[in-house]
Amino acid sequence: MMQLESQVLNLDPTSQVLGQEPIILFGILLLVILVVPILFERLRLPALVGLVCSGIVLGPSGWHLFKPESLMMRLLSDLGLFYLMFIAGLEFKFQFFRQQKGCSLVFGSLTFTLPLILGTLGGRFFGLGWYGSILIGCLLASHSLLAYPIISRLGVLNNKAIAMTMGATVFSDIGSLLILSVCLSIVDHGAFNLNQIIRIFGSVIIYFMLVLVGFNWAVKEFLRRSGDDEGNKFLCVFLSVFMSVVIAQLMGLDTIVGFFVAGLAVNEAVGEGAVKEKLIFIGSVLFIPIFFMYLGLKIDLPVLFKGYNTIKLLLIIFVVLIASKFMASVLAKLLYRYKWQEILTIWSLSIPLVETTLAVVLAGYQSRLLSPEVLNSVIVLVLITATLGPWLTRLVAGDGVGLTGSIAPETSPIKSPYQESESGNPNLTIVVPVYNPQTQKHLIEMAALLANQSQGKILPLAIAHATSQMDTPQLEVAWQRSEKLLAKAIAQSQLLGAKAEPLLRIDDAFAPGICRAAREQKANLIIMGWGKRTGLRARLLGNVIDNVLWASHCPVAVARLVESPKRIQRILVPIENIVTPTLTAVQFAQTLADANQAQVTVLNVCVNEANRRQRRTGAIQVAARRSQLSQLVSKLTLANPPEVQVITHEDVAQAILQAARLYDLVVLPLTRNRTTPGGLAMSDITNELARQLTCSIIIFGEPQQNQKLVFSKRIPNQTITV
Template sequence: MERISQVLAMEPTAQVLGKEPIIPFAILLVVILVVPILFERLRLPGIVGLVFSGVVLGSSGWNLFHPQSPIINLLSDIGLVYLMFVAGLEVNIDRFRQRKKRSMGFGSFTSSVSLAIGTLIGRFFDFDWNTSILIGSLFASYTLLAYPIINRLGIVNNEAVTVTIGATIFTDIGALLILAVCIATIQIGEFSFVKLITSLGWLTIYSIILLVGLNWLGKEFFRRSGDDEGNKFLFILLSVFIAALGTQLIGIEKIFGAFLVGLAVNEAVGEGPVKEKVVFVGSVLFIPIFFVHLGLLFELPTFATSLESFQLTLLIIIGLIVSKFIAAWLAKLVYRYNWLETLTIWALSMPQVGTTLAAAVVGYQAGLLPRVVLNSFIVLMLVTAILGPLITSRIAVALTASPVPEPASPTLTDPKKEETRSTFTIVVPVHNPQTQQYLIEMSVLLARQSSGRIVSLAIATSTANMDAPQLELSLQRSERLLAKATVQSRVFGLEAEPLLRIDDAFAPGISRAAREQNASLIVMGWGKRTGLRARLFGNVIDSVLWASHCPVAVTRLVDSPRKIQRILVPLENLTAPALQPVQLAQMLAEANQSQVTVLNVCDRRTSSSKIAARRSHLSLLVSKIALPNPPEIQIIAHENVVQAILQAARLYDLVVLPFTRNRTIAGGLAISDVTSQLARQLTCSIVMLGEPQRTQNGTLLTGISNTTTVV
């Protein structure tokens, strides 16, 4: 044993790690878990931390990992395929259709200008035409890294923003097509126009088969699978890797097939639990490993000591920024956007993460791009991933002060003001006897204020046999909960209607019962989520939010709702659809004779005139929902939104928050949400109002539900 220990001690660390595949995999998991959190606390994107980790762990740092390691190469290849699949899956086809002509127009501007400037840079450094054109094509695409920012600010429906979002489908396909042509050219060997046309013909046929055939097959499979999310998930994964294999068989890179699958199943998957799980698996494991591997490929000594490498990188960064600005300026001239919208387009189209990096790695592996170019594009990603969201957050805020159209009627409408509307119905799922009383009490206050009714709902989970003892026990427990709910509601002056339902699971049972009862609101309880399974596969709240047809109020009540006297409603999004939490708070306030304060936090450098404009804008929005007792409007200038709200919340009994989730970027790495931070730190009662999925305009909802569970 001593001799073995001595031999192991003499072996280099890298060799020991190379013999034990579990060890590097464990290190990768630690990096993926810890590093993005640390970098996000420094207000830097998590992907920057992952690439930096790769540099530190590779030959430029501790030399723990080799970029050609079989296990890392395998996981990185899966991450590369997954990255492009997610890029296609998250292309917002609805946004593209809304402004199809203008999206194609801006897409052609940014693609052509970027292609020209990138090609000129390549030729300036004496690269051949094939490599130079590929460099230009890498400039064309962009990643909507700042989408969570514009979504939070409520400017997603601004035409300039919609056009920028829609154009991604054009730029991504264009960049991948040029990559395919460039690689096909070198595979042909001696250039042959006939062979090139043949390759493009096969590519066209294969693309049509995927986009049309897989779209139909996906919809049919999802329709026949019903609620079986596991089979849907496996169908998507199988489609991705079979399509990637198919593209390789016809001589095209696998990332093109993965992207096409994302586009093909885009509508079939839709916005729901299946998409959330598909994206989640890639974003927490495979895609981060791809970015770590990217850092392993980066040669820091070569970059730091080579003047030519530094000059190339600097020119690529300047060329990219200038080309995106020229494209935004052309959009301004043609479509008559103002400077604020123009700069927002420029900032949104600046980050080069998903498609750009994937195509750069494939070009490097195919021998089209030298290592020095790959190094330059890695640095470009790091710079633009920081610069793009930073500029967007500074500029796009001012777009929220622009005049807005007449707001649509809020989802939560007082039935007393609409005689033609059916009775305001509140469905209260009862499951935990300890929290049931406050849920019933809250529902009674809201129902009495709106002259509505309450349906207390208990779900008994079904079994294969309807005479099974487990089902009988579940039914007995549900009946006891419903009887208790009826007594509690009667005490508060409004008797709840009991509803017992046998269903496969809690979440589908709640959503279906709410639909059958034509519910106007679902009131649920929540607590801190624990366990890996809850995070990986979601919980009842997640599933209800995905499936429900009406708003869902998720509550954490630390005291009786009748004791609530002061209610705070923080609003980040100063648009009419964001006012549903205000209306819910006002209904509760009228029942309790309480006071509501609507709070908006702006940057501490905001001028007094802009603060006054925000206050006026918010007052106008609130006045249009016709509240009998308008809430107080408060604007706070502070450098930290979360800390400002937490300080203000100390004086309030209840905080009402919008229940939203951030849209994951093409890289799949979620950006932290203000709501989730508040939910972890607030000590008073909380109500989160989640809007039905159909009102989210195609955005992915991630946020506080990642830290909650039904109690």
């Protein structure tokens, strides 16, 4: 009795109290999910690494605050795993598979079969049974496209090799999940039987046809008939997921397969939009991070480091993974004659193992086919590959110059009819949302300069925020305030000699109101004032500027002007990569410069390779970039072409900051990308520059690629399009 009391007294009182309160534990989970990913991303490490490490610290191997066997953690982690597999199917890009269908099937077979065979042999070498060894090969056969944002930013998605790799993802993932289902089914029935294998594969074929074809058609028909009601869309998607999982269980397939196939089934039916964004948002903000924390709880550090066998297993499966993926890439080179840079890039893209690998190893562990040592080793392997793969992609892809081969000759981008006036001359129509009187003056001045230069007009826009009731006193107050702001904007525009037409709109949200008004008025440009991210809602869901940048049909210039635009004499436009340069931003800057008789400089920073490769290649690389960038800028056929500079430096951001000291305005291009949560592909360099620059700044957001935009400036007998 005395011993028991002594042990209780020796317990950490904080851990004892916290561990008994589910509400406190859930609050700690939310705090970790909010803070840890931000810290690790600042360290340039994947957020999932930080979450797994947090699980180790807070779990049995650390503070003993969370227990992996607790009902709350098991429930939330299961939801996270299911959501992870569903989103993996929902985010798959079918266009890449269609573009390179044949090559994707061939490479998918290679990158799936080689790791499967070598991984199985490695498992047998380590002493595992046949089913456990097959699962080792199975979890190595898939890959996750963690480096997609990197290649998207480089603008090399249309490269044949990269498109092939993306198309092969669904083949390798489905193959891994099918073999997992077969192994688990055989274990459940207790014997290996040829008739049983045939029955399982027959069930799989029927299941895929039913879900991928039938559910896809049913969801599309329902969404087409139900209109734009988001609630109906959510219920339809969740019902499809539920039915898909139920049918998978009835056919003897693993539940994980049902969630993944359900994501594939509703993928194209849901399309890109608010429903898909919110579906991904719910999982990526809450359930999936908790799942990664749960993985950290499952890691037993004493077991991981207690002996040579666990380390040996980790080394074996890591070497098998790297070697088999490289062999598959080399075979693809022999078949399709890709360049070595392309081969190294697709090799780096196929290294990361995340969702399918974790699903396979957890299912194998729960069915007792895999031991705790294997589970620990695979979780560590996931952390290593999630860090190594994107790093290798950045290293071998470089600036993307060697990956510019397109899939096929592209058709000319469609030119929107609203971008030109009836006379054929592009007259700029500029929407200027007015809300903050402190920034309104400079925004109207900039819009007036651009409108006068292109013989266009300004549309000052005020949004009166309202709910469904049109008789509320708050709406009347908002209406009167909006009228005052518009009157002030019109008076200022007239003083500047610009044509202006006020717009007053009632809407339930500012960002959609701005985007809808711009679309209705066939605007070419939206100019907004700078806004800061304040509060938790803005950080998670984005502020008005984020939402306008994501949804607008035309370019958006977000300006932080420290002085009158009339005083701007020198403008700097940094181009981060020259594979898909944002020439519209250059044309915008030149139009503004011509209004002030100012000078524009287009700057590209070539990272100094002297310490990494060979010193003699530096001058050649700079000369090649300057020539390529000059040719691209010359295609704009501007009356006053900008100056082109290419410099070498070890740090791109610091080089731009040093150059910006001599300029009055820096235009930072931002390419919108709807494939990522939040929709904005703002690079780390752009973020750092936006924080540190002290001169005037314009974040220039462009619509998605493959759109022709007229930014216009009138030149005799010429119409400039980008």
